[in-house]
Amino acid sequence: MYIYILTNPARTVLYTGVTNDLERRLHEHSQNLGEAGRFTSRYQCNLLVYFEACATSQQAIIREKEIKGWSRAKKETLIARLNPTWIAIDLETWDGGTES
Template sequence: MYVYILTNPTKTVLYIGVTNDLPRRLYAHSNGRGDAGKFTGRYQADLLVYFENCPDATQAIAREKQLKGWTRSKKDALITAFNQEWQSIDLETWAG
């Protein structure tokens, strides 16, 4: 299970989600770009800037809720510590 954070090209929006198949979920987000009925589509938040692996769904959901409760500055610091330049992460080439 994964907890992940997406942002938009201007890095003004953060979306936090959980999934058991990160590549499939990222594909779904990128195909929904511009879909006003969905948060990530409306705000074009389809750039992966952070993710972490969790042992099971219960822990992943708990971590997602924890992150959603954080301030924006705390989320920004977490992302920066993981991905200093906030580069869009390509899972196939990401070296961490």
């Protein structure tokens, strides 16, 4: 299970979600599918800037709710720890946030 955070090109909107298949879910967001697709489409929020894995769906849901309850500043700090430059994460090439 994964918790993930998406943003828009201007980095003004943050969307936090949970999924058991991150690649599939990112595709759904990019194609504006499902309930969450409406929000991410409306705010052009389709750039993955953060994700983390959880062992169980229960842990993932608890963590998602925790993050959703945080202030914008706390979410920004979380993102910056994994992805200091807030680059859009490509799951196929992501190196864990280290520069080559």
